[in-house]
Every structure is written in structure tokens, then in C-alpha cells.
Amino acid sequence: MSTLLVSHLNKRFGGFEALRDIDLTLQSGEFVALVGASGCGKSTLLRIVGGLETRSNGVLEIDGQSITGPGHDRAMVFQDYSLYPWLSVIENVRFCRGLKAYRGQEANEAIRRADLLLDLMGLTRVRDSRPDQLSGGMRQRVAIARALMAQPDFLLMDEPFGALDTQTREVMHDLILHVKETEKSGILFVTHDVEEAVYLADRVVVLAPHPGHIDSVWHIDLPKRTQDLKLAPEFLTYKREITQRIRATSGMVSDLSALEALAAG
Amino acid sequence: MEGVKSQPDQVAPRSLWTVRGTLSKPLYRFIALTSFVLLLTAWWSVTASGIVDPMFLPSPQDVVGQAWNWATTDNLFADTGISIYRVMAGFALSALMAVPLGLYIGAFQPVRAFFEPLLEFSRYLPAVAFVPLVLLWAGIGEASKITVIWLGTFFQMVLMISDDVSRVPMSQIEAARTLGATNGEVIRKVLLRSAMPGMFDTLRLTLGFAWTYLVVAEMVAANSGLGYAILQSQRFLQTDRIFVGIIVIGIIGLITDQGLRFIHRRLFPWAKK
Ligand SMILES: Nc1ncnc2c1ncn2[C@@H]1O[C@H](COP(=O)(O)OP(=O)(O)OP(=O)(O)O)[C@@H](O)[C@H]1O
Ligand SMILES: [Mg+2]
Numbered sequence: 134m135s136t137l138l139v140s141h142l143n144k145r146f147g148g149f150e151a152l153r154d155i156d157l158t159l160q161s162g163e164f165v166a167l168v169g170a171s172g173c174g175k176s177t178l179l180r181i182v183g184g185l186e187t188r189s190n191g192v193l194e195i196d197g198q199s200i201t202g203p204g205h206d207r208a209m210v211f212q213d214y215s216l217y218p219w220l221s222v223i224e225n226v227r228f229c230r231g232l233k234a235y236r237g238q239e240a241n242e243a244i245r246r247a248d249l250l251l252d253l254m255g256l257t258r259v260r261d262s263r264p265d266q267l268s269g270g271m272r273q274r275v276a277i278a279r280a281l282m283a284q285p286d287f288l289l290m291d292e293p294f295g296a297l298d299t300q301t302r303e304v305m306h307d308l309i310l311h312v313k314e315t316e317k318s319g320i321l322f323v324t325h326d327v328e329e330a331v332y333l334a335d336r337v338v339v340l341a342p343h344p345g346h347i348d349s350v351w352h353i354d355l356p357k358r359t360q361d362l363k364l365a366p367e368f369l370t371y372k373r374e375i376t377q378r379i380r381a382t383s384g385m386v387s388d389l390s391a392l393e394a395l396a397a398g
Numbered sequence: 399m400e401g402v403k404s405q406p407d408q409v410a411p412r413s414l415w416t417v418r419g420t421l422s423k424p425l426y427r428f429i430a431l432t433s434f435v436l437l438l439t440a441w442w443s444v445t446a447s448g449i450v451d452p453m454f455l456p457s458p459q460d461v462v463g464q465a466w467n468w469a470t471t472d473n474l475f476a477d478t479g480i481s482i483y484r485v486m487a488g489f490a491l492s493a494l495m496a497v498p499l500g501l502y503i504g505a506f507q508p509v510r511a512f513f514e515p516l517l518e519f520s521r522y523l524p525a526v527a528f529v530p531l532v533l534l535w536a537g538i539g540e541a542s543k544i545t546v547i548w549l550g551t552f553f554q555m556v557l558m559i560s561d562d563v564s565r566v567p568m569s570q571i572e573a574a575r576t577l578g579a580t581n582g583e584v585i586r587k588v589l590l591r592s593a594m595p596g597m598f599d600t601l602r603l604t605l606g607f608a609w610t611y612l613v614v615a616e617m618v619a620a621n622s623g624l625g626y627a628i629l630q631s632q633r634f635l636q637t638d639r640i641f642v643g644i645i646v647i648g649i650i651g652l653i654t655d656q657g658l659r660f661i662h663r664r665l666f667p668w669a670k671k
Contacts, residue, residue: 183576205578215569218668219591231587234578263668276573283577 134161135196135206135286137182137319142191144177150344151177155191157338157347159319161286166330166337167323168375170383174345175323176291182321183209183289195286205234208280210290215276216264222275223260226250229283243282250278253315254308270301274308281312287319295325303360306332310358327379331371332358339375341382348382351375456638461645464638468627478646481612481623484540488547489608493601496555503556504563504593505585514560517553525550525611529618543615543623550611555604562596563589595662595669602658609647 137159144152152174159165167175180186181193184203193200195207203209216225227247229235235243251257254274264272273293280288294302310333313320324330330337334353341348351374355367362368412419421429438458444450445457452460468474502509528549536542566589574588616625624643631639662669 183572185572185575203572203575203578205576207576209573209576211569211573213569214567215573217570217588217591219594219666228574228587229577232577232579232583234580265668265670279573280577289576 135319136160137287137321138192138194139178139182140192142178142181142193143189144174144181144186144345145189152181152345155345155347159287159321161319162313162317163336164313164320164322164334166334167321167340168325168327168330168337168379169340169345169348170342170379171325173340173342173382175340177345178340179209179289179291179321179323182287183207185209205229205232205283206286207289208283208285208287210273210276210280210288210293212292212295213269213272216272216279218264221261221263222256222267223247223251225264225275226256226278226282228279235283246284247282250281253312254278268301270297270305273297273305277309277312281316281318284316285318287321288316289321291323292325293322294329302329307358307360309333327372327376328363331355331368331375332363337371337375339378339382343384349378453635453637456641460638461641464636465642465646468639468642474642474646477622477624477627478650481616481625481647482650484543484615484623485547485605485608485612487540488544488612489551489605491544492548492552492555492604492608496552496559497597500556500559500597501563501585501590501593503560504566505581505589510560513556517557521553521557526614529614533619538619542619543612546615547608547611550614551604551607554607555600558600558604559593559597562593562600565596566592595666598658598662598666602655602662605654605658606651609651613647 137157139155139157142152142155143150155178157165167178169175177186181188182200184200184207200207217228220228227243230238230240230243230247248257251260254277256271256274256278259267259271264275267275277288277290277293294305297305306329309320312318322330322333327337331353337351337353339348339351340346351371353371355362355365355371414421441455442458445452445455456464465474499513503513504510525546529546532542532545532549536545570588570592571584574584579587612623613625613628616623617629620626624647628640628643631637631643
């Protein structure tokens with residue numbers, strides 16, 4: 134059981150203030166979704182947690198240990214182009230096993246785990262295919278399996294399903310919930326899609342821009358997730374209210390009179 | 399009845415003139431061959447018509463005859479062999495230095511800052527103008543030819559290789575880092591592997607430059623090789639022999655290029671063009 138703690142975290146890019154005073158905790162087995170208007174700093178926050186970007190100041194620690202760089206306790210899944218095209222599916226999944234950080238771990242155990250992950254992700258059939266021979270959805274499954282192979286305490290995902298069609302996304306949603314149950318990793322998940330956030334997360338964090346800060350945190354209190362739940366009134370209420378928050382914070386109100394003037398020529 | 403047809407519609411094949419369209423292999427080969435045949439025919443017609451003095455433009459038959467002559471009574475194969483050896487030596491020296499350096503330039507910004515402006519500057523220094531200096535420094539032995547080829551290829555090669563490395567997608571690198579890869583592991587297991595098809599292509603292209611500089615080197619400081627033979631032929635106004643030298647180099651280039659493309663496809667089936 135691990136705890137990730139973000140406290141009073143700030144980030145500037147030169148003179149530009151990207152994040153201000155971010156507080157967030159994430160525990161193993163917990164699913165937190167980050168939503169918010171484009172450019173409000175979701176990816177930046179995720180990358181800071183992943184150690185790919187530095188924080189300007191503030192606390193970022195796991196179980197009291199301050200984080201200064203990337204590590205295999207926090208594996209990241211990117212939107213696209215992160216698979217190694219020269220490796221087969223199984224070799225991609227096993228990639229981390231060839232790294233020094235995993236020396237001394239039981240080899241047989243690892244082979245078994247790779248096979249289990251392929252099975253979990255429904256990839257057994259394409260085990261020896263190359264990534265370029267797979268569909269987008271399949272590729273993202275490989276990327277997730279590769280991240281899980283490291284047995285990370287936390288899984289960081291930046292719009293992992295952003296490029297997928299609706300049907301494939303739904304399959305991926307149920308898959309990722311299943312992963313959460315079996316793997317017990319804490320998941321920090323960035324998305325544009327409020328429905329996706331409400332469906333997957335235990336908590337939805339709304340970020341607001343100028344500068345990026347936490348606007349509101351929503352505890353999602355819903356029964357077991359099934360696709361039908363998406364039509365339930367409680368679900369729709371969450372979805373509507375969170376969407377309204379995002380709209381209110383984005384500062385992008387469609388200027389109807391301007392549109393009408395445009396149409397009138 | 400509307401919408402019902404007894405015969406399926408014949409779908410017209412895609413036009414050959416689609417932008418970024420495709421071409422079947424046999425058709426590609428046929429068109430490629432046509433260009434050579436046309437060139438040869440034009441050459442032959444011009445010489446057969448007698449409007450140009452054979453001293454300026456020898457006929458294809460003369461050139462073939464001269465090639466036979468050079469191969470049987472003279473030393474065409476020895477000249478070709480020594481030229482190939484020099485190109486390979488100079489090119490290998492360049493590649494051995496350029497690949498690691500380019501990799502480090504592409505990997506680490508301080509290395510890039512140190513070398514890149516220097517290399518950009520050196521790239522514009524005319525390698526040919528160095529020949530007198532090289533003769534002074536390295537004499538007229540093999541070392542001077544290899545040095546000229548090195549001068550002509552190295553700088554381009556490093557910059558192109560570092561570009562190949564820079565083109566590796568950031569998320570491939572970052573995925574490795576979040577899996578706990580060290581700098582060394584990112585370089586060996588991601589940068590090098592991911593950039594390899596691009597590097598291979600860079601080497602294929604720069605091999606062409608090496609031949610150009612070989613001829614330069616052999617024209618000024620050699621007593622063997624194809625470049626030297628071309629220069630000698632000029633002295634004796636043996637235009638047909640000059641043609642043989644040039645064509646032999648062209649053929650060697652064509653064969654190595656096609657060979658390297660074939661190897662590329664075999665080694666890197668995942669690298670789509
Ligand atoms: N390396 C950088 N240098 C300077 N500014 C940056 C850098 N990275 C991000 N920014 C800025 O920080 C802000 C937040 O960017 P970020 O990518 O985190 O937004 P986001 O919420 O993920 O947006 P989106 O939903 O469009 O992906 C943006 O205004 C962006 O321009
Ligand atoms: Mg983003």
C-alpha cells in the first residue's frame with residue numbers, strides 16, 4: 134500500500150505560471166481522473182508526477198520519499214507512438230525486464246507475468262506481431278501491458294484512449310477497471326472526456342486554467358460500473374455538473390451575437 | 399428496377415498519376431529500364447549520325463570496346479579494386495567516428511552545443527580545397543586519399559546521424575525512462591535501435607559522396623585507381639576511356655545502392671517509408 138502526496142506544488146515555465154498550489158493524494162487501488170479545459174496543465178501535472186518534468190516548488194512524495202525523477206514505481210502510458218516498433222508485442226511487454234532496475238527479480242515469475250498480462254489484455258493471439266500490424270486499440274493495450282509489467286505502484290495515463298473510437302473505448306474502460314481490481318495500482322488518468330472520467334474514477338479532479346489550479350474535487354459515489362450505468366440519472370447528474378464546472382472555468386463562452394453577425398454576413 | 403444490377407460494377411483501377419500513389423514492381427522496373435534504354439538510344443543515334451566528333455563523344459560501341467581493352471590488356475579490375483578499397487576505407491573511418499558522435503549529439507544537449515556549430519561551419523569548408531593541404535600533411539600515400547574522402551563525408555554524416563537520432567519520438571524515450579531505464583539504457587535500447595533505419599539510410603546516401611571525393615583525390619594524388627585513369631585518359635585524349643571510368647563508377651554506385659536498399663528492407667521490416 135503506497136501513498137502519493139502532492140502538496141502546495143507550483144510549476145512555472147519561464148515567466149509563465151502553469152500550475153499553482155496543487156494538492157492531491159492518491160493511494161494504491163484508487164482511481165483519480167484529471168479533467169479540465171485544454172491548456173489548464175493536466176499533462177504538466179501528470180508529467181511532474183511521472184518525474185519527466187520538474188516542479189518549481191512544493192512537495193511531491195511517495196510514502197514520505199521525495200520524488201526527483203522518473204522511476205519504475207510510476208509507469209506512464211502515452212496517447213500514441215510510444216511502443217517500440219522493432220519489437221514484437223511480447224518483447225514490448227517484457228521491455229522493462231531487460232533493464233538494470235529489474236536485475237535479480239525472479240525470471241520465471243516474469244515470464245509468467247508477461248503471459249498473464251497478454252491474457253488479461255486479450256493480446257495472446259497477436260503475441261508475436263509487430264505494433265504496426267495492430268489496430269490503435271490493440272496498441273494501447275500493449276502499452277498498458279508494458280507499463281503494468283513493471284508492477285508500478287502508480288499508473289499514469291495521459292489521454293490513453295483519446296485516439297480510439299467509441300466502441301473500442303468502452304471495451305478499454307471495462308478493461309482498465311478490471312486492471313484496477315486485479316493489479317491494485319493507483320491510477321492517475323488525464324482525459325478530456327467527462328463521461329469517461331465519471332465512469333472510471335473514484336474521484337474526479339477539475340483543473341481550471343490561468344494559472345492551472347484545482348477548481349473542485351468530485352467523489353463519485355456510484356454502484357458497480359456497467360455500460361447501462363451511463364444512462365442512470367445519478368451518472369448523468371455527475372456528468373452534467375462537472376461539465377458545467379469545466380465550461381465555467383474555461384472562460385470560453387460561445388459568443389452567439391458574434392456568430393449571428395458572421396452568419397448574417 | 400432501380401438499384402439492382404445483374405452485373406457488378408467494374409471499379410476503375412486507380413490512376414498511376416495519383417499523388418503518392420502506388421506502382422506494381424514489374425511496372426516500376428519496366429519504366430526504370432525504359433529510361434536507360436532511351437538514354438542509350440539517344441547516345442547511339444547522336445554518335446551514329448556523325449554530327450559530333452568521336453573525340454568529344456565516343457559511340458557506345460567504342461566505349462564497350464575500350465572497356466574490353468582496358469579489362470583484358472590493361473588493369474581495369476586492379477584500378478576498380480583499389481578505388482573501391484579507398485572508398486571503403488575512407489567511408490568506414492567516417493562512419494566509425496560519425497555514428498557514435500552523432501548519437502551523443504542527438505542524445506545530450508551539451509554535446510550538441512559543443513559540436514553542432516563547429517560541424518555546421520566545417521561542413522561548408524570546401525573539402526576539395528583541402529587537397530593541397532592534405533598532400534602536404536599526409537603525402538601522396540593511401541592516407542591522403544582516405545583523408546580527402548573523410549573530409550568530404552564526415553561532417554555531413556555526423557549532422558545527418560544526429561538528425562536521425564533527434565527524430566526518435568519523445569514518447570519512446572519517456573516510456574523507457576518511466577520504466578526505470580538509465581541514460582545508457584535509453585541510448586542503447588531506444589535511441590540507437592529506433593534511429594537505426596534512418597542511420598542506415600544516411601550511410602547509404604553519404605557513400606555516394608565518398609565516390610565523388612575519391613575521384614577528386616585520385617586525380618591529384620595517385621598513380622592508380624579509376625580517378626587516376628580518367629585523368630590519364632584526358633592527357634591522351636582517350637575520351638572513350640574517360641567514359642568507361644565514369645560508367646564503371648556509376649554501375650558500382652547503382653549496385654551498392656540497390657544492395658543496401660535490399661538489406662534495409664530485410665533488416666528493418668518495421669520501418670515504413
Ligand atoms: N515545456 C513547456 N514550456 C513552456 N510552456 C509549456 C510547456 N509545456 C506546457 N506548457 C504550457 O503549460 C500549459 C499547460 O499545458 P498542458 O499540456 O499541461 O495542458 P493540458 O491541460 O494537458 O492541455 P490539453 O488538454 O490540450 O492536453 C499550456 O499553456 C502550455 O502552453
Ligand atoms: Mg495534455
